[in-house]
Amino acid sequence: MSPDRWKRLAADYAPMFVIWLIVVLAFGAMSENFLTPRTLSTIAGQVPPLAIMACGMTLVLIIAGIDLSVGSVLALAGTVLCVALAHWKWPLAAAVLAGVAAGGLAGLCNGAVSVLLRVPSFIVTLGTMKMAFGLAMLVTDSETVSVGLRLEPFIQPVLGVPVSFAVAVVMVGATQFVLTNTVLGRHLVAIGTNENAVRLAGVATARKKIVVFTLSGLLSGVAAVFFAARLGAVNADAGAGLELSAIAAVVIGGTSLMGGRGSVINSFIGVLIILTLDAGLAQTGAREFAKHMITGVVIIIAVSLDALRMNLLPRLQNRFFSRTPPRP
Numbered sequence: 254m255s256p257d258r259w260k261r262l263a264a265d266y267a268p269m270f271v272i273w274l275i276v277v278l279a280f281g282a283m284s285e286n287f288l289t290p291r292t293l294s295t296i297a298g299q300v301p302p303l304a305i306m307a308c309g310m311t312l313v314l315i316i317a318g319i320d321l322s323v324g325s326v327l328a329l330a331g332t333v334l335c336v337a338l339a340h341w342k343w344p345l346a347a348a349v350l351a352g353v354a355a356g357g358l359a360g361l362c363n364g365a366v367s368v369l370l371r372v373p374s375f376i377v378t379l380g381t382m383k384m385a386f387g388l389a390m391l392v393t394d395s396e397t398v399s400v401g402l403r404l405e406p407f408i409q410p411v412l413g414v415p416v417s418f419a420v421a422v423v424m425v426g427a428t429q430f431v432l433t434n435t436v437l438g439r440h441l442v443a444i445g446t447n448e449n450a451v452r453l454a455g456v457a458t459a460r461k462k463i464v465v466f467t468l469s470g471l472l473s474g475v476a477a478v479f480f481a482a483r484l485g486a487v488n489a490d491a492g493a494g495l496e497l498s499a500i501a502a503v504v505i506g507g508t509s510l511m512g513g514r515g516s517v518i519n520s521f522i523g524v525l526i527i528l529t530l531d532a533g534l535a536q537t538g539a540r541e542f543a544k545h546m547i548t549g550v551v552i553i554i555a556v557s558l559d560a561l562r563m564n565l566l567p568r569l570q571n572r573f574f575s576r577t578p579p580r581p
Contacts, residue, residue, distance in 0.1 A: 280533030309469030317512025324492030360470015364463035445512025
């Protein structure tokens with residue numbers, strides 16, 4: 254890899270990594286129990302579901318959409334998986350496929366309704382969020398469904414690394430590769446930047462947007478497998494608030510809410526920041542309302558910095574660095 258390539262990678266990812274490192278060291282200084290194997294293991298166990306959801310959310314935001322249903326879709330996929338195992342007595346592989354398929358179907362419905370009927374994705378996914386929650390309650394009969402240790406293979410360590418964490422890292426890397434090194438990825442960025450121009454260039458924008466929403470649903474289904482494996486049980490409230498955590502992580506990672514710009518790796522670091530904040534605030538004795546307020550402030554600052562970068566910096570560049578051609 255060339256030195257210029259290394260410099261670009263450092264410029265893209267080093268700032269977010271340094272921010273996360275500062276957060277870790279700050280909480281380590283405030284609590285003697287924070288930088289311990291137990292705390293770090295707890296954070297690592299929470300990473301896979303949120304990181305996998307953040308992959309799909311990054312792609313959705315890049316095309317200037319939003320998916321508010323991912324938390325409820327995770328709950329629906331998880332309940333289908335657990336009910337198939339515990340009540341319907343399906344084999345493990347079939348139950349996992351059923352859960353992931355439920356997530357993918359929900360994502361497909363989001364994309365089809367939003368794109369083909371031209372309904373804002375905010376409205377469509379808000380409706381799907383409520384529908385998925387209701388279906389999860391119906392599937393479980395409003396009860397918690399336990400599967401015990403039947404999903405333990407998905408979280409067992411291999412060479413010291415939990416399978417779930419390794420899968421999450423692989424998915425982050427694969428999604429980043431698709432985004433930066435494939436024609437599909439370039440089309441998604443272009444759609445988020447100027448969809449009309451891309452459509453006039455002959456790109457099937459509708460089909461690609463439906464694919465993105467379907468992927469978001471599928472990834473929520475995959476996240477449900479690791480979520481259920483970690484807890485050993487799922488109910489209809491399993492994904493409550495996860496959609497906001499996923500959006501927060503992606504926005505903190507620098508993905509623009511206006512579309513056209515984003516990084517899956519930085520979204521992954523955003524997940525680490527969100528979960529480190531939660532764990533650190535709990536370790537330092539912060540009350541529940543303070544944790545929510547601080548996380549909200551971090552999100553607002555991240556969005557404000559994004560808006561500043563999008564609006565103010567181009568004006569400053571035009572004012573101080575543009576050259577006026579000399580008059581003849």
